[in-house]
Amino acid sequence: MNSQLSDLRDAFYDSKRREVMGRDGHRWGKENLLTIALDKRCGFCLFRLIAKLAIFYSSFSLGLTGFFCAMIAILMFITPQDIPRYSSADSCMETRSSPISPGMGFRPQPNVLENLIYINQTNGSCDSDPYIKHLNQYLQVYYGKPKKSSDAIRQFVIRNPHNCTPEKHYGFSAGRPCVLVKMNKIVDFMPKPGYQEDDQAAYEKLGCQPGPNAIAVHCYGESASDVDSIGNMTYISESNVDNQCGSLETKWFPYKGKVDRQDLYQAPYVWIQFNNLQPKVLVHVICRLYAKNIYFDKKSLGLTRFKLFLTNPSSPQNHAP
Structure with a gap:
């Protein structure tokens, strides 16, 4: 049981090699997502992707809002204002x-x-x-x-x-x-x-x-x-x-x-x-x-x-x- 706990501890942090989950500080830093985002080319790609997503969702939201308002306007136009459309029998x-x-x-x-x-x-x-x-x-x-x-x-x-x-x-x-x-x-x-x-x-x-x-x-x-x-x-x-x-x-x-x-x-x-x-x-x-x-x-x-x-x-x- 103690050996299993020791192996689990070493898998997470190896004190001899100074590795966390199998990687040392240099390897973690080199492959860090932040390092990738700071790269000029990848940073430009990320910016372009965010811009496209922003334009798409803004257009989608405006279109959906316009459609909703148009349906409400049509409903108000065809609905009688003073009496219900169907009455009595x-x-x-x-x-x-x-x-x-x-x-x-x-x-x-x-x-x-x-x-x-x-x-x-x-x-x-x-x-x-x-x-x-x-x-x-x-x-x-x-x-x-x-x-x-x-x-x-x-x-x-x-x-x-x-x-x-x-x-x-x-x-x-x-x-x-x-x-x-x-x-x-x-x-x-x-x-x-x-x-x-x-x-x-x-x-x-x-x-x-x-x-x-x-x-x-x-x-x-x-x-x-x-x-x-x-x-x-x-x-x-x-x-x-x-x-x-x-x-x-x-x-x-x-x-x-x-x-x-x-x-x-x-x-x-x-x-x-x-x-x-x-x-x-x-x-x-x-x-x-x-x-x-x-x-x-x-x-x-x-x-x-x-x-x-x-x-x-x-x-x-x-x-x-």
Whole structure:
């Protein structure tokens, strides 16, 4: 074993001959790559090789960049700026197993990753309440007075929103929160008033009367315990106030996309005021649409979900609808 180690050591460095890996200093220096590169002729050859490689790769990179920019320019030129190329039944949104059916959205939602609305009546300053601030900002940005006049702008306004106003803190300070719900936008989708055949019994039981030119919106507790805790609701729509259903008039549809790359469309919405929520109970709420061509699926189609939590009960006089 010792002899093998000695042979390995001598192969790497022979102290008698003063050789490293079989060569002494003179032979290593003579055949060193640096010595070769410093030779005039070889140095010129190396310089010429580097120059050719630099020219080739620079030309290749410029050509590739130009090709990429040209493809992007062609794509931007042939792509519509304000609407998708394919919409309605021609789009990928409709499949055999999943027909086109818009969902819904709700506000306030300060955090898009959460669907909890927390009603804190003990909050001394309602102006600092994140849900009230979010409603103020949302209405100002999407439903404020248009910055420029245009024939394409139709301003959506609920003339008599009752308690769902900034001055009344959208009912949050009284423990009767107002939640804004609306239908999500789908280009060229026109909702048809009425209901699906599967929803006929439920629709007639509700007694919804949205009108001949409107579709119905209804909210309810997701489970039996939620139904007991949700209390009664008031639906404040553009043209009526009802205790059973809200309404979205079809005159606001279909959505036609942006105008000159600006979204001037104001989607109709319904205020839903929860008049007597059970305090200190987490209530799961489902709001859904009723229309002939809107399919309802409790997992994803034609609805929105959110949760309400009231910290403490409001005063008795605030419970009056």
